[in-house]
Amino acid sequence: MSKFPLTVVGAEKLRVELQHLKSVERPAVIQAIAEARAQGDLSENAEYDAAKEKQGFIEGRIADLEGKLSNAQIIDPPRWMRMAASFSAPRSNWKTSNRAIPSRIRSSATTRPTSSRARFQSHPRSHAR
Secondary structure, three states: OOOOEHHHHHHHHHHHHHHHHHHHHHHHHHHHHHHHHHHOOOOOOOHHHHHHHHHHHHHHHHHHHHHEEEEEEOOHHHHHHHHHHHHHOOOHHOOOOHHOOOOOHHHEEEEEEHHHHHHHHHOOHHOOO
């Protein structure tokens, strides 16, 4: 599998979520499944179905987080930002000014539309005969 960049803060957030899922959510859903089983018939037990669905979601999320953390390449954001800035366009091009917008677009955006009455009055055929 290929590595993907992950910041130190992002990796820590994923580790915290993984730890919470393993230590809090997983035992809670196992307890809920055990309680639903104790009630009897599982074929008509909505609580059992909901607990099993939640267990599937939690187990899938745990697998996803473990996969992301195992394939992550921890990066240093300030160093990464310096590298990106050195390969990008000069800072003067980053700013948007009126000079960067073509004049035909700038003029059409700044002019006010004429009213329909003024348009008809200026048309040569709109004058009385």
